[in-house]
Amino acid sequence: MLYNYFTEKLLGLQGVLIENIEEIDDTIHIYCKLERKIHKCPVCGNHTDKIHDYREQIIKDIPAFGKFVFIHLKKRRYSCSCGKRFYEKNSFLPRFHRMTNRLVAYVIDKLRCEASFTSVAKEVNLSLPTVIRIFDLVSYSLKELPTALSIDEFKGNTGKEKYQCILTDPENKVVLDILPKRTKYCLSKYFKKFDKSERDKVEYFVSDMWRTFSDISSVWFKNATKIVDKYHWIRQIMCAFESVRKEEQKKFSESHRRYFKNSRKLLLKRFDDLNDEQKQQVNIMLYTSPNLCTAHFYKEDFLKILDCQDRQSARKAMSDWINSAYDCGIPRFVKCAKTMQNWLTGILDSFTTPLTNGFIESCNNKIKVLKRNAYGYRDFNRFRNRILHMFSLKSAKNNTKQAAV
Numbered sequence: 096m097l098y099n100y101f102t103e104k105l106l107g108l109q110g111v112l113i114e115n116i117e118e119i120d121d122t123i124h125i126y127c128k129l130e131r132k133i134h135k136c137p138v139c140g141n142h143t144d145k146i147h148d149y150r151e152q153i154i155k156d157i158p159a160f161g162k163f164v165f166i167h168l169k170k171r172r173y174s175c176s177c178g179k180r181f182y183e184k185n186s187f188l189p190r191f192h193r194m195t196n197r198l199v200a201y202v203i204d205k206l207r208c209e210a211s212f213t214s215v216a217k218e219v220n221l222s223l224p225t226v227i228r229i230f231d232l233v234s235y236s237l238k239e240l241p242t243a244l245s246i247d248e249f250k251g252n253t254g255k256e257k258y259q260c261i262l263t264d265p266e267n268k269v270v271l272d273i274l275p276k277r278t279k280y281c282l283s284k285y286f287k288k289f290d291k292s293e294r295d296k297v298e299y300f301v302s303d304m305w306r307t308f309s310d311i312s313s314v315w316f317k318n319a320t321k322i323v324d325k326y327h328w329i330r331q332i333m334c335a336f337e338s339v340r341k342e343e344q345k346k347f348s349e350s351h352r353r354y355f356k357n358s359r360k361l362l363l364k365r366f367d368d369l370n371d372e373q374k375q376q377v378n379i380m381l382y383t384s385p386n387l388c389t390a391h392f393y394k395e396d397f398l399k400i401l402d403c404q405d406r407q408s409a410r411k412a413m414s415d416w417i418n419s420a421y422d423c424g425i426p427r428f429v430k431c432a433k434t435m436q437n438w439l440t441g442i443l444d445s446f447t448t449p450l451t452n453g454f455i456e457s458c459n460n461k462i463k464v465l466k467r468n469a470y471g472y473r474d475f476n477r478f479r480n481r482i483l484h485m486f487s488l489k490s491a492k493n494n495t496k497q498a499a500v
């Protein structure tokens with residue numbers, strides 16, 4: 096009795112009598128049956144404990160002690176005086192299933208990481224189609240919108256589309272949804288599903304400088320302040336500077352060129368943050384190239400704008416920079432000045448809030464790993480569910496945290 100009590104605890108299956116346990120290579124076989132009980136006949140409702148016969152069913156369970164587990168359940172059929180024969184009830188196995196409920200839950204839990212379906216299938220000793228069939232039970236849909244939305248695209252290469260969109264709540268760091276395309280039509284169709292009252296709750300809409308995102312925000316989120324992601328507009332300047340550096344570098348002899356290449360970091364870093372020796376190195380490089388010197392000046396001047404503490408001072412600094420950069424004579428920076436002018440409101444509004452697309456960037460990196468592990472996803476819905484499932488644990492935790500507060 097005691098022995099049985101502990102194996103029942105260990106197995107976690109209620110009312111099961113273990114008859115034998117065998118270990119064969121990397122498998123464990125547990126032979127068991129349920130306690131004999133009085134059952135109610137599903138046809139006439141009379142009670143019976145008369146056994147008709149037994150049939151063995153093999154059920155896969157969660158791997159234990161590094162071995163695959165098979166439960167051999169001796170299923171009992173009862174017979175009633177009305178002639179009906181029926182199987183006994185059990186709590187761990189739905190009818191016609193070949194695996195335990197908890198194995199299903201285990202598989203779904205395993206799929207929360209970036210691992211591919213194939214590797215999870217191998218780990219739990221199930222076929223790939225079975226694991227996919229289990230996962231297709233999972234589904235997510237967004238019902239409510241948060242006060243801050245942040246949107247971005249990523250290269251998902253799924254459903255014949257190169258780019259997909261990711262929608263997040265940057266304040267609570269929650270992935271809200273994945274959309275199949277980044278087109279205006281697709282985004283409109285999606286946001287149209289939400290009631291106006293729901294959409295009006297959105298106070299901030301954070302995105303990069305993709306015109307479609309901005310248009311979508313104007314149409315569907317009339318109450319929202321459009322924020323241009325800070326990292327994104329800063330990157331424009333850094334990229335412009337990098338391309339000038341590369342062009343200038345090409346003009347130099349081999350020995351110079353190598354020197355420039357290794358000094359990339361020094362040139363990109365804020366001049367004030369360098370030590371004396373590094374400052375001298377940078378000065379030598381700038382001395383050899385007037386173009387690079389000009390570009391470096393505008394880059395440094397731009398970075399000073401980031402020190403502004405409020406919208407008003409940022410407005411003054413940004414306008415000064417734009418006006419001056421228009422005449423700098425370096426096409427890449429003139430282009431930057433135009434871009435900054437075009438997106439000025441959204442850029443200045445990014446000084447009024449700490450919200451950025453930083454969280455999305457980190458999500459995109461995880462998605463990249465998920466995609467790489469599976470060598471890509473063809474089916475968009477499955478890919479979407481994998482992504483939302485991967486981030487769901489975190490949001491569940493966040494939600495409880497919020498509830499606790």
Ligand SMILES: [Zn+2]
Nearest residue numbers: 136139175177
């Ligand atoms: Zn009956």
